[in-house]
Amino acid sequence: MPQITLPDGRQIQYAAPITAHQVALDISLGLAKATLAAQVNGVLVDSQTGIESDASVRLITTKDPEGLDILRHSCAHLLAMAVKSLHPTAQATIGPVIDDGYYYDFAFERSFTPDDLLEIEQRMRELAAANLPIQRRTLARDQAIELFLAKGEHYKAQLIQDIPADEVLSLYQQGEFEDLCRGPHLPRTGLIEHFKLMRVAGAYWRGDAKNAMLQRIYGTCWADQKSLKAHLHRLEEAAKRDHRKLGTQLDLFHFDECAPGAVFWHPKGWTLFQQLISFMRQQQNDAGYVEVNTPDVMDRGLWELSGHWMNYRDHMFTTTTEDERIFALKPMNCPGAVALYARGIRSYRELPLRMAEFGKVHRYEPSGALHGLMRVRHFTQDDAHIFCTQAQMQQECAQTIQLIFNIYRQFGFTEIKVKLSTRPENRIGSDENWDVLEGALHGALASQNIAYQINPGEGAFYGPKLEFVLCDAIGRHWQCGTLQVDLNLPERFDISFINEHNERERPVMLHRALFGSLERFIGILIEHYSGILPLWLAPVQIVVLSISEAQAEYAKTVFRLLKQAGFRAKLDVRNEKIGVKIREHTLQKVPYLVVLGEREMAESQLTLRSQAGENLGSFSHAEAIEQLRSLSKIVPIDAEVLGG
Structure with a gap:
């Protein structure tokens, strides 16, 4: 006899096991039609999942973020079903939800064409209109492998082999199509109405260039036609604003295969670059920063001490000298800043010490990930590292947040979202230290009356961080600035200051970037302003x-x-x-x-x-x-x- 507690506190007693769909039906017919799934005791489940004991239940519709994700995930399955219906020899692999849509990867003997996409989309509409029920069942691992091998789905079998042997697997079936999936899914295909297939791209199996190349079909799906139309309009507008196209048209920069992922700045583009640096230099000077510069190439030993050699080695460019010393182009500016701080004896009277650097960094990004100014291998960060006492930490965080907001608003960004990423499972340092660091960020945001979203477990291994996300002129979101608090590097490098009691004390290190990458920020600005930069920033005024x-x-x-x-x-x-x-x-x-x-x-x-x-x-x-x-x-x- 389960007792169901709804989010508003209302309770409903049932005489027998119940489903979320039946709960919705008891409230109203309209809600029952709109219910896609449910959250039962905090866990997302299908609307037809049985509830046998007392539970807190939240009904999920397309008005909820989870509802839109479920709608898109079910649309990805509909895509796979349509492809298999039209091309039985195609093998389905994975089909996750992404921002504004979904994709599904296929192994097929030939390339999909634009005409194929039109045909697949039409087949999806037919299958959706059939209003097929979507049903869940479970299988043991070995049974699931046998099932998919019998169907010729070797990629699915590989996926299952990596799942622990004792784990029970769930499968979802609609018509004759069945797919491996954790779920939840919609109750029926008829709820999928407003979608469109967008494009085909290549993708390596499991993201590894050593594996087979698959074909990735991207699609988008929305709760209503108005939202779909608005999204397609945004994409059209984004294409007009593409910084790569405008960069060529306005003679700002170009790329060349002689230096993949590095920018060749033309005179006008370099003028824009220098205007940003001059602007930031003045802002930082007014905020009490000193500007420094550290070497681009440093010995492997420094990177081992900082931890980057173990955690970031595959992304670093290295060279070996005649005397067998290994040097690396810096992928980050932090260790150089610590080396600067460590020069000489520091007093508490020098703190907070705010050191800013326009540091050039190099990171090896796969060639397929490079994308204009947005993803490069050689770029400049507007880094700053603040060394302070624990007593000063929250105030320094608050002042940094205020500086970030003030600067973004001067570029016309008025909608700024803040995300606080907290301690991950794999981390260093005591829980007491993490309590202090996270508390400083919570307190700094509260002191500015800034709303924020918490990303549990998404912090760096050495400390929590804030991410600042900008909304541009056509509603896209860009993660730019970051603020991290860190006790790890000060400990690794054994840096200290002499406190007022004439004792050594460990400083806190704040890592801060506002633009993030100047190259990427310029790309964002070009698209934000559609190339029409404000007078103070324009290369030619x-x-x-x-x-x-x-x-x-x-x-x-x-x-x-x-x-x-x-x-x-x-x-x-x-x-x-x-x-x-x-x-x-x-x-x-x-x-x-x-x-x-x-x-x-x-x-x-x-x-x-x-x-x-x-x-x-x-x-x-x-x-x-x-x-x-x-x-x-x-x-x-x-x-x-x-x-x-």
Whole structure:
């Protein structure tokens, strides 16, 4: 006689075992139709799973994040069913849920084509419309292996062989198709309505380049047609904003196979890069940081001491000298910062010591993972390492969080999510130390009245961390900044300071990055602003245009005045139609154009035109410079308006 307790505290007594679907039906017919699964005593289960004893039950619909994941997971199974229906020799492997959708990997003798995708999607719709019941059953490990081998599904059999021998496996069946899965799943295929197959890509079995190449079909699935349409629109907008395309169009950077994963910065792109560094340098200077620089190549012994050699060796570029010493290009700046701190005896009067570094790091990323500026092998981090006492730790965390929020808002990012990753199972240090470190981050966020999400067990092995996630102009989320608190490296390197009692004391080390990678942050900015960067950041801020050759000398005078005033200006006195020149520089996303004709020259004035084509009026030289200085102030900007 189970007693069911609902999230609102209401309790329902039943005389016999019950299912979540029946609980929903007792509340309302509409809720029963909307219920996809349930959370029973904190565990997600199918809506038809029997509940035999007292339990807390939360009904899951598409309004819940778990509901959308279940919908997408069931859609991945529908995809596999459709592929097997049309191509019986294809082998199904895995089909997980990902951001905004799902994928499924297949082994097949030929490549899937766009026409295949259309046919597969149509078959999915037919199978969904059939409203097939989705049913769960369990099998012992050996029985499951035998079942899938009999079906020719060798990849599934390999997956099962890696599962502990005593574990009971669950399978889900819809029609004649059956798949290995932990679940839960929808009760029937008819609930899958709003989906689309997106593309095909290559993927190695189990992510290992030594294994066979599979075909990965990506799809998206949503609770309603409106959400699906909005997602497809975002993808179209994202394609227009692709930083790789805009980087070429705006002549900012390029990549070359002579240096895979490294950026060749063109003059305009390097100007943008340096503007970001100058901006951050000033912000850090105002916040009490000192700037340092550490070597790019350091001895293996340093990386062994820091722990990176054991945990990160496969991602490091190394070289061996004639005397057999092994050196590594630094993948991180932290050990160098500790080596700087360790130089000499430190006093508590020096703390907190905030050391910032624009450090170039190198990490070996698989070639298939490289993606424009977003994923590279050689990049620059705006790192900082703060050494402080335990008493100073929470305040330093709070000030760092405030700095991060202030800086992001100056780029027009107003929606910022914070995630707190807590102690993982495999960690070093005592629980008491972890309590102190996690407490400092909790307290720092609370002092700023900042809401945050907890990611249990997702911290680094040496300490908890905060992640700062930005929402861009078209609603995409980018994880950028991080703040970590660490007692591990100070202990490994045995660093200390002399406290007020003239005793050695171990400092706390805070690891902090705001942009994260400058390269990646530039890619995010290009897409956020759709290439139309704010005036203070734009590589070329103003172009001076002459309407005819008669204004060429006057244009040169105006150009010199703007340069002397500190603006990044260009001059265009070509013997070309003014409409052509305006179009060219507009396509180059230049924020402002100065147009000079006979009237402007006669009156010693200039006409300002915005990137959007708005005529801002005529100004004297001094008025124009003052107006442009006002426009170039760093203030929070509505990127959605700028980005079109």
